[in-house]
Structures are given as structure tokens and as C-alpha cells.
Amino acid sequence: MSIYLDHAATTPMSPAAIEAMTAQLVKVGNPSSLHSDGRSTRKDLEGSRDHIATAIGSHSREIIFFFFFTEANNTALKVLFWKGRASGRNLVVISAIEHHAILDPALWLAEHDGAELVILGVDANGVIRTEELVDLLSSRGDEVAVISVMAANNETGVLQPIRAIVELAKHYGIPVRSDAVQCFTKSPLSFSDLGLTAMTLSAHKIGGPLGIGVLVLQAGFDIPALLHGGGQERDIRSGTFNAPSIVAFAIAANESMNDFDLRNERVGRLRDHFATEIVEKVPDAYVNGAGADRIPGIVSVTFPGTESDTLLLLLDAQGISCSTGSACSAGVQRPSHVLLAMGHDDRSARSTLRFSLGATTTRDEIESTLEILPKVIESARLANLR
Ligand SMILES: Cc1ncc(COP(=O)(O)O)c(C=O)c1O
Structure with a gap:
């Protein structure tokens, strides 16, 4: 997958x-x-x-x-x-x-x-x-x-x-x-x-x-x-x-x-569904910038008690590609300057993932991610407690 x-x-x-x-x-x-x-x-x-x-x-x-x-x-x-x-x-x-x-x-x-x-x-x-x-x-x-x-x-x-x-x-x-x-x-x-x-x-x-x-x-x-x-x-x-x-x-x-209207409406609906469900399924998770107008495809979610670099690798092992921030600075062990500017501390900025959807993203892909992601977060949190 x-x-x-x-x-x-x-x-x-x-x-x-x-x-x-x-x-x-x-x-x-x-x-x-x-x-x-x-x-x-x-x-x-x-x-x-x-x-x-x-x-x-x-x-x-x-x-x-x-x-x-x-x-x-x-x-x-x-x-x-x-x-x-x-x-x-x-x-x-x-x-x-x-x-x-x-x-x-x-x-x-x-x-x-x-x-x-x-x-x-x-x-x-x-x-x-x-x-x-x-x-x-x-x-x-x-x-x-x-x-x-x-x-x-x-x-x-x-x-x-x-x-x-x-x-x-x-x-x-x-x-x-x-x-x-x-x-x-x-x-x-x-x-x-x-x-x-x-x-x-x-x-x-x-x-x-x-x-x-x-x-x-x-x-x-x-x-x-x-x-x-x-x-x-x-x-x-x-x-x-x-x-x-x-x-x-x-x-x-x-x-x-x-296909501006159709695509953006579809991607926006998928993004909103994903954001609503993930916040419901994962305790304490929250969406960054949720109170502002946003383009349809991007959602940034903070999962307190996790390390985004670890999450990225765990998700990758399950076949899911996402990002810890901007790709151009990913891989560098620095908290995102964007999240810090929004009031995050180092720790919460390092517990954040960016999911970005596009024209080829399907409902099935979002449902599968919603199945896998909460389990990945749970095991990452447990590993952090040990
Ligand atoms: C907002 C923004 N500006 C600039 C860039 C850099 O673009 P490129 O790496 O294609 O030169 C990116 C790439 O992610 C971006 O998202």
C-alpha cells in the first residue's frame, strides 16, 4: 500500500x-x-x-x-x-x-x-x-x-x-x-x-x-x-x-x-473529514490554524507526547508519506519556525505532522490513514513513556 x-x-x-x-x-x-x-x-x-x-x-x-x-x-x-x-x-x-x-x-x-x-x-x-x-x-x-x-x-x-x-x-x-x-x-x-x-x-x-x-x-x-x-x-x-x-x-x-471548483471542493471535504476524525480519534490532537481561512489541501496536526520524526518513519513503514513541516527543511533536526512563530514551544512543534492532499488523493486513502494513524500515535506515545 x-x-x-x-x-x-x-x-x-x-x-x-x-x-x-x-x-x-x-x-x-x-x-x-x-x-x-x-x-x-x-x-x-x-x-x-x-x-x-x-x-x-x-x-x-x-x-x-x-x-x-x-x-x-x-x-x-x-x-x-x-x-x-x-x-x-x-x-x-x-x-x-x-x-x-x-x-x-x-x-x-x-x-x-x-x-x-x-x-x-x-x-x-x-x-x-x-x-x-x-x-x-x-x-x-x-x-x-x-x-x-x-x-x-x-x-x-x-x-x-x-x-x-x-x-x-x-x-x-x-x-x-x-x-x-x-x-x-x-x-x-x-x-x-x-x-x-x-x-x-x-x-x-x-x-x-x-x-x-x-x-x-x-x-x-x-x-x-x-x-x-x-x-x-x-x-x-x-x-x-x-x-x-x-x-x-x-x-x-x-x-x-x-477543475478549480470541483477539485478544491472535493479536496477540502476530504481534508475536513480527515481533520475532524483525527482530532476525535486521537486524544489531545489538535489542528494548527484551524481558526483561519486555509487552502483546501493542507492540514497540520500536533500530537502531544510524540516525536514527529519518529511518527514519520512509523507511517512510512505503513506506506504513508507525509511531512514534519516543509520538505526543504525536513530531515534537519530543527523545530519548525512557522509553528514557533504561532506560539508553539520546541516540544509541541516537534510533535507536529503536515498532511497534504491533492488532485489524486482518494477517500479510500484517507479512510486507511484514519485507521492506521491513531494506532501509530498510540504506540509512539507508549514507547515514549517507557
Ligand atoms: C511556500 C514555499 N515557498 C518556496 C518553496 C521552495 O520551492 P522549490 O523547492 O521548488 O524551489 C516551497 C517548497 O516547498 C514552498 O512550499
Whole structure:
């Protein structure tokens, strides 16, 4: 038996995306070449750009392809900071629950590049405290170079007040960037409606391939390049396009948007059923962020009296894949900074598992997990008592 409940880490590729990618792999032609092979690949690529732009509510020219999501994230944060600093702004504002792909470049800017870093706290449900931003901006608004806040948290699924943050920033002319990787196709999201300056997305969280990330960057808001070369992508991200992954990303985005309502309702119902049952079946278990709006697929549950690393291995032995937090920091013996920011202590943060459901998750898989998980918790607790 194999039950995959780690869709927030990466999703299985959809059959249609695999088919599109395979077809593109056998095509020859660099999209920057002027001959007909090149022009044909360019046509596929630009068609894909249009589809992704439609899915995210942006203009096609605002889509900039990167190889990795982390690369797009790092570039956006650093370059927006440098642009702000050039006009005398030195503050970088992020939230305490950002993924390491933002947290670490922000810390790097502070440690190595003279930025002053302000980290906004969250409430007990894991929602960013906008009142802290109001206070900061009222005294130092004209010093802020960039604000970077995620749209939905990858450990709890909790949706963040992006619209309110953009509104606040607007009065001080501050660009806002958002890591929307967990939110894209899971909750309504429109780049232009939100008024963001930049947003980052990834294909492998929505049934697309690994190795392709997107920076959505407001048209006219040009930023300097980190890599120099062929001048592709508004001269911001040089390098030959990864056409097979881009084409497959567009197919996955299309599919996910086409069944947006049905899939999200179904996944949300499964998640709610799982959460309700597990809290009932396992004494003292509780769901993190239960009082906030969340994307449908993620549920973070704390099981006091257990060690999540041990639980993970016990569940793995039963064929169930889940996570202790974000996959990128899993395996490192550190309590989750997200849960600590929400008020957990080291111990309870280390007793928490993230289950993430996706398009391929079935009711049977959830029922089997509900059978196995309480037994695993019980034996882990007994072992801890010995
Ligand atoms: C919210 C969030 N941001 C960034 C990342 C990093 O993405 P990648 O490892 O694909 O570069 C992840 C991956 O789990 C994530 O969940």
C-alpha cells in the first residue's frame, strides 16, 4: 500500500503534462533561433506563457521563466531590495512564517549587504499581524525597500492578508512581492487584482514538472539581471528556455484551473473529514490554524507526547508519506519556525505532522490513514513513556 499525503512538497505529474512534455522533448529548435524549427518552439512557448498568464490573472509579458522557484524567489527579493536601496530605502520586511527560500535570502541581505530586516509576527492561527505593519509604516514607511509575504503558508495552509498588505504599502510606494506557490490553483488568486509588484509560482506543486519556476513581474517595473547572457526574458533571466517544462507547466495550469471548483471542493471535504476524525480519534490532537481561512489541501496536526520524526518513519513503514513541516527543511533536526512563530514551544512543534492532499488523493486513502494513524500515535506515545 502506498498513500501519498505530501502534495505540498511536490505533486505527481498529471498524465496530460507528461504527454505534452514528452512531445516537446522530441522537438528540436531553440526558441531564440530564427529558423522555422526555432520559430515553432517559440510559438509553443509563447502559447504556454499566455495560458500561465491567464491562470494567474496577469499579462503574458509579466511572466518571466526561471529554472527553479527558489531562484525566482531569491532574485525577486534581492533585486527589489537593491532597486529600493538605490533610492535611499534600506528596510526589508518579511513575515515570520516565510519559507526558507525567502527567509534565508532576507537574512543574507541583512548579514552581508547592509539591509535592515523587519520580521512581522503572526497570531496563534498563523495569520500575519497587519497591525505590526501599520505601526512600522507610520513611522518608517519611506525607508522600506520591499515587503515580501507569502499568500498561503506551506505548513498550515493558512491564507494571508495579501490584499490588505498591498493596500497599506501602496501609500508609501513600496513594492510587495508574494510567494504564491501553495496558493496557485488552490485559492482564488489574481496578480493584477491584488496589485502586487511581483509574485512567484512553481510547476511541480500543481501537477507540472520539476525545474520550472515563474516570476510574475509587473509590466514596466524592470529590474536588473543577476545572470547576464542572451538577454531572454526582458533581460532579467538569460539562458535557453526550458521549453518542455514550460509547455507541461501550462498544461498543468490549464487543467488545474479548469477543475478549480470541483477539485478544491472535493479536496477540502476530504481534508475536513480527515481533520475532524483525527482530532476525535486521537486524544489531545489538535489542528494548527484551524481558526483561519486555509487552502483546501493542507492540514497540520500536533500530537502531544510524540516525536514527529519518529511518527514519520512509523507511517512510512505503513506506506504513508507525509511531512514534519516543509520538505526543504525536513530531515534537519530543527523545530519548525512557522509553528514557533504561532506560539508553539520546541516540544509541541516537534510533535507536529503536515498532511497534504491533492488532485489524486482518494477517500479510500484517507479512510486507511484514519485507521492506521491513531494506532501509530498510540504506540509512539507508549514507547515514549517507557
Ligand atoms: C511556500 C514555499 N515557498 C518556496 C518553496 C521552495 O520551492 P522549490 O523547492 O521548488 O524551489 C516551497 C517548497 O516547498 C514552498 O512550499
